[in-house]
Amino acid sequence: MKKILILFILFFILYGCELNNVEDNSTDIEITKDMVYNGVNSYCHKEYDWKDDNSTVMYIEMGNETDNEYQVIFRSYTGAFVYFYVDKVNGSTKVVEYEPNLNVTSEVGTININDYLNRK
Numbered sequence: 001m002k003k004i005l006i007l008f009i010l011f012f013i014l015y016g017c018e019l020n021n022v023e024d025n026s027t028d029i030e031i032t033k034d035m036v037y038n039g040v041n042s043y044c045h046k047e048y049d050w051k052d053d054n055s056t057v058m059y060i061e062m063g064n065e066t067d068n069e070y071q072v073i074f075r076s077y078t079g080a081f082v083y084f085y086v087d088k089v090n091g092s093t094k095v096v097e098y099e100p101n102l103n104v105t106s107e108v109g110t111i112n113i114n115d116y117l118n119r120k
Contacts, residue, residue: 036086039113040072
């Protein structure tokens with residue numbers, strides 16, 4: 001009887017350890033508009049060498065929002081627009097440039113907006 005009780009206790013100890021090792025996907029927290037805006041702002045300052053003294057020509061604004069993503073629009077000093085389509089859950093971001101003078105749109109790549117958020 002003692003052996004069964006010991007096995008029973010060991011089973012629950014091991015089962016409890018296994019439950020602690022199960023990957024938890026609940027850490028995916030929806031990214032907010034403010035987070036997206038700040039992340040794109042950080043990205044544009046870094047990648048486009050955007051200085052705040054250019055704010056009359058260069059700017060960022062929030063675009064359309066769907067159930068799954070945010071759109072953020074950056075206007076560069078050349079007059080081109082860069083559209084950022086940010087997934088609300090994982091931060092995956094598609095970057096699309098539009099040159100209005102040439103009427104040309106091109107997908108330029110992807111980034112993860114989480115890389116540009118100042119999280120502690």
